[in-house]
Amino acid sequence: MNDVITMDHGSGGKKSASLVQEIFLPAFANDALNALGDGAVLEGGANLVMSTDSFVIAPRFFPGGDIGKLAVCGTVNDVCMAGGAPKYLSLGMILEEGLPLDELRSVAASIAKAANEANVQIVTGDTKVVERGKGDGLYINTAGIGFLRHPGLSRERMREGDAVIVSGFVGDHGAAVMLARAELGIKSSLCSDCAPLTAMCASLAACGEAVRVLRDPTRGGVATALNEFVEDTPLCIELTEDAIPIRAETQAGCDLLGLDPLYCANEGKLVAVVDKEKAEEALAAIRRAPYGENAAVIGTVSARSPGHVLLLTRAQGTRMLSKLTGAELPRIC
Amino acid sequence: MNDVITMDHGSGGKKSASLVQEIFLPAFANDALNALGDGAVLEGGANLVMSTDSFVIAPRFFPGGDIGKLAVCGTVNDVCMAGGAPKYLSLGMILEEGLPLDELRSVAASIAKAANEANVQIVTGDTKVVERGKGDGLYINTAGIGFLRHPGLSRERMREGDAVIVSGFVGDHGAAVMLARAELGIKSSLCSDCAPLTAMCASLAACGEAVRVLRDPTRGGVATALNEFVEDTPLCIELTEDAIPIRAETQAGCDLLGLDPLYCANEGKLVAVVDKEKAEEALAAIRRAPYGENAAVIGTVSARSPGHVLLLTRAQGTRMLSKLTGAELPRIC
Numbered sequence: 001m002n003d004v005i006t007m008d009h010g011s012g013g014k015k016s017a018s019l020v021q022e023i024f025l026p027a028f029a030n031d032a033l034n035a036l037g038d039g040a041v042l043e044g045g046a047n048l049v050m051s052t053d054s055f056v057i058a059p060r061f062f063p064g065g066d067i068g069k070l071a072v073c074g075t076v077n078d079v080c081m082a083g084g085a086p087k088y089l090s091l092g093m094i095l096e097e098g099l100p101l102d103e104l105r106s107v108a109a110s111i112a113k114a115a116n117e118a119n120v121q122i123v124t125g126d127t128k129v130v131e132r133g134k135g136d137g138l139y140i141n142t143a144g145i146g147f148l149r150h151p152g153l154s155r156e157r158m159r160e161g162d163a164v165i166v167s168g169f170v171g172d173h174g175a176a177v178m179l180a181r182a183e184l185g186i187k188s189s190l191c192s193d194c195a196p197l198t199a200m201c202a203s204l205a206a207c208g209e210a211v212r213v214l215r216d217p218t219r220g221g222v223a224t225a226l227n228e229f230v231e232d233t234p235l236c237i238e239l240t241e242d243a244i245p246i247r248a249e250t251q252a253g254c255d256l257l258g259l260d261p262l263y264c265a266n267e268g269k270l271v272a273v274v275d276k277e278k279a280e281e282a283l284a285a286i287r288r289a290p291y292g293e294n295a296a297v298i299g300t301v302s303a304r305s306p307g308h309v310l311l312l313t314r315a316q317g318t319r320m321l322s323k324l325t326g327a328e329l330p331r332i333c
Numbered sequence: 334m335n336d337v338i339t340m341d342h343g344s345g346g347k348k349s350a351s352l353v354q355e356i357f358l359p360a361f362a363n364d365a366l367n368a369l370g371d372g373a374v375l376e377g378g379a380n381l382v383m384s385t386d387s388f389v390i391a392p393r394f395f396p397g398g399d400i401g402k403l404a405v406c407g408t409v410n411d412v413c414m415a416g417g418a419p420k421y422l423s424l425g426m427i428l429e430e431g432l433p434l435d436e437l438r439s440v441a442a443s444i445a446k447a448a449n450e451a452n453v454q455i456v457t458g459d460t461k462v463v464e465r466g467k468g469d470g471l472y473i474n475t476a477g478i479g480f481l482r483h484p485g486l487s488r489e490r491m492r493e494g495d496a497v498i499v500s501g502f503v504g505d506h507g508a509a510v511m512l513a514r515a516e517l518g519i520k521s522s523l524c525s526d527c528a529p530l531t532a533m534c535a536s537l538a539a540c541g542e543a544v545r546v547l548r549d550p551t552r553g554g555v556a557t558a559l560n561e562f563v564e565d566t567p568l569c570i571e572l573t574e575d576a577i578p579i580r581a582e583t584q585a586g587c588d589l590l591g592l593d594p595l596y597c598a599n600e601g602k603l604v605a606v607v608d609k610e611k612a613e614e615a616l617a618a619i620r621r622a623p624y625g626e627n628a629a630v631i632g633t634v635s636a637r638s639p640g641h642v643l644l645l646t647r648a649q650g651t652r653m654l655s656k657l658t659g660a661e662l663p664r665i666c
Contacts, residue, residue, distance in 0.1 A: 010462025040456035052423035090385035108360035123373035129343025143476030
């Protein structure tokens with residue numbers, strides 16, 4: 001590790017993980033945090049789930065959403081991935097001097113709309129202002145509380161033969177934001193997939209223990225999320241390239257920008273590992289829910305190459321998909 | 334209101350309040366948020382309390398603490414002021430490219446130490462990195478959850494004759510930070526009062542309904558916090574200047590910098606309005622607790638000048654203490 005923070009530390013890949021492992025976990029260790037889920041399941045009267053996320057995205061407005069919608073969906077989805085039904089959000093804003101108030105109004109309206117769809121309330125907040133040049137317009141933190149409705153989700157419960165499901169087209173958010181950022185002047189129908197997964201997870205909860213683990217593949221994309229499931233375990237995930245739903249526009253945008261959709265952030269998708277006996281049932285539960293109509297089984301859990309994610313390519317080859325290493329997509333959420 | 338964000342919007346005074354009233358409340362209105370407490374009391378299985386705060390302080394290290402200690406105490410105290418016993422914290426970090434990792438380690442250690450003293454666990458977190466020049470080293474957001482132990486705290490319960498108590502010396506945090514920021518090279522023993530009020534509030538909870546309302550006078554100081562108690566009500570708070578505990582070093586530092594300790598931030602103090610019949614009992618409860626040994630009754634609730642805070646000066650005069658209006662102390666927490 002270098003001795004200063006670099007943009008790589010924010011990519012969601014290996015350097016981000018090193019910060020957590022080498023600095024944060026040793027300092028704060030406790031059972032809830034050590035589980036390293038998207039959210040923490042807490043002891044207490046009501047089986048609480050808590051999660052937090054900060055949003056530093058550039059640009060703040062992008063096709064399919066803005067930083068406000070993202071700030072709601074990101075945290076709501078993290079609570080969902082930990083098995084919680086999201087209920088309350090806190091909202092912390094860091095405003096840069098000079099931010100137009102109309103922009104703040106517009107972001108507040110997006111937050112309200114997304115919160116309404118996700119069925120959560122913004123119950124407490126805080127606003128700070130920093131001098132011009134000490135921020136980048138607007139940073140948002142949200143923390144979310146939910147009540148546990150889908151207990152026991154954990155990668156520890158994965159077994160050989162389990163099915164790997166993705167809830168729809170992969171990589172849309174990352175590709176849309178990077179294309180917007182590149183300012184290439186290209187007309188594209190590419191949109192972020194930013195959406196709350198509250199209803200989809202309520203639907204999946206009916207499958208109970210058959211669902212082993214859930215993750216929303218944000219920074220680092222599907223490839224990084226799946227690596228987190230199997231690393232340091234005797235298990236392997238084998239993906240079938242042909243089975244992975246990728247929009248033609250997303251693939252084209254990624255080709256243009258030199259990106260891989262499997263490493264591009266998603267903000268309205270989940271990956272699920274499910275008991276193979278219940279895979280069709282889980283797939284149907286996801287497809288019935290909003291934003292789930294293009295869900296697909298994309299792979300299986302095996303013991304072929306412990307700790308690794310393999311991609312069985314269209315050309316009948318096998319490619320190892322490692323965790324994101326550099327800052328392929330900094331400030332993507 | 335101007336049409337862009339100015340530093341005044343972050344002062345904790347009138348301009349900050351205008352953001353809340355004109356932008357955030359209309360967008361997110363719900364009962365918990367509308368109460369505008371330091372934290373929100375939530376419905377749910379276990380009578381939850383939730384609060385959040387972002388910390389953008391400059392400098393990040395100051396006599397008596399650092400941004401890490403502050404990030405724990407600030408949110409812990411907000412949960413306490415809403416009547417909660419704090420239990421869990423989330424931690425969101427926004428790191429600027431180039432931040433030394435040793436500094437991050439040091440801040441993480443401060444967070445761990447303060448969390449330990451406050452008896453809270455850091456259960457979930459998130460880290461983002463922004464490019465050099467798009468931040469100021471390190472911004473921290475914490476959100477806190479607690480369980481309600483002191484129900485019903487509300488300024489609505491204030492009555493004529495109630496006593497106003499402050500839990501110790503006023504203005505130390507703001508004065509210490511501003512003096513550190515001024516880099517005057519002055520040797521001073523002045524320290525921030527940054528501390529968790531968990532134990533003090535547990536002690537006060539025994540006074541039950543006699544405690545009408547609590548507030549930690551952070552940005553905007555004691556004068557602004559008390560104004561928030563009486564504004565738009567038929568009540569007035571009358572303070573006795575001689576009764577307000579102010580350290581000689583703090584007064585001297587404020588005199589040097591042109592500040593008023595009554596408007597300087599505190600990070601380990603509370604103001605309480607208490608039934609006059611129980612004022613001595615509440616004072617004793619505060620004094621028994623850590624950080625409470627210099628608590629004092631500093632005023633009373635009256636109907637003399639509805640909606641206002643009056644200071645009865647040493648010279649037998651009366652001065653109106655309005656809410657902080659400008660950015661007297663930006664980025665103080």
